[in-house]
Amino acid sequence: MSGTVHLVELREGGSQDLYSVNNIMQEAFDPRFGEAWTSAQCLGMLSLPGVWLVVASVDGEDVGFALSRATVDEVELLLLATRPSARRRGVGGALLRAVIEEARGRNTVRVHLEVRSGNDAVQLYRREGFEKVGERRDYYRGRGGQLFDAHTYARDIADLT
Numbered sequence: 558m559s560g561t562v563h564l565v566e567l568r569e570g571g572s573q574d575l576y577s578v579n580n581i582m583q584e585a586f587d588p589r590f591g592e593a594w595t596s597a598q599c600l601g602m603l604s605l606p607g608v609w610l611v612v613a614s615v616d617g618e619d620v621g622f623a624l625s626r627a628t629v630d631e632v633e634l635l636l637l638a639t640r641p642s643a644r645r646r647g648v649g650g651a652l653l654r655a656v657i658e659e660a661r662g663r664n665t666v667r668v669h670l671e672v673r674s675g676n677d678a679v680q681l682y683r684r685e686g687f688e689k690v691g692e693r694r695d696y697y698r699g700r701g702g703q704l705f706d707a708h709t710y711a712r713d714i715a716d717l718t
């Protein structure tokens with residue numbers, strides 16, 4: 558596959574994509590950490606005002622998604638995931654930038670997110686301009702009941718041109 562360019566296609570998703578989203582979620586999130594949502598949680602969230610889904614596909618296969626919520630002048634990135642087989646090819650970054658662009662289009666000033674302490678995703682968030690702004694102790698509950706801290710990251714977007 559080396560040398561082959563795989564274009565990442567992004568589309569706005571909806572409840573019709575929940576099957577795909579759930580498949581990606583089950584593959585992407587390690588159950589040890591309790592970060593994944595159930596399908597019912599996703600459906601409930603999608604029905605709320607200000608919530609939107611972006612789905613990423615490569616060669617016609619859905620490989621990633623981002624779920625976000627706008628409240629007043631801020632956006633929260635709720636979930637970001639890429640199938641393990643499609644990682645490190647820019648899918649997560651493309652989704653994140655699409656969320657920032659949409660957030661800006663909605664005239665919000667800031668994007669924030671919670672990420673488990675120790676998650677490699679932090680490197681992606683930092684690369685895309687996010688900075689750590691807080692910590693939440695014992696935010697995630699893993700399958701075995703073990704608790705994990707969350708770190709809050711944020712990026713101001715009002716100054717984007």
Ligand SMILES: CC(C)(COP(=O)(O)OP(=O)(O)OC[C@H]1O[C@@H](n2cnc3c(N)ncnc32)[C@H](O)[C@@H]1OP(=O)(O)O)[C@@H](O)C(=O)NCCC(=O)NCCS
Pocket residue numbers: 585586587621635636637638639640643644645646647648649650651671672673676677678680681684
């Ligand atoms: C975080 C996640 C969405 C990144 O998706 P992706 O499609 O691989 O993202 P990209 O290819 O755009 O960028 C990956 C960047 O993240 C960082 N990164 C991701 N995984 C990494 C790892 N195992 N080791 C080191 N850096 C890593 C690197 O900076 C990497 O860039 P590089 O490949 O140029 O070095 C994906 O790893 C994932 O689904 N993780 C599980 C779910 C999750 O934890 N989501 C975030 C919390 S909601």
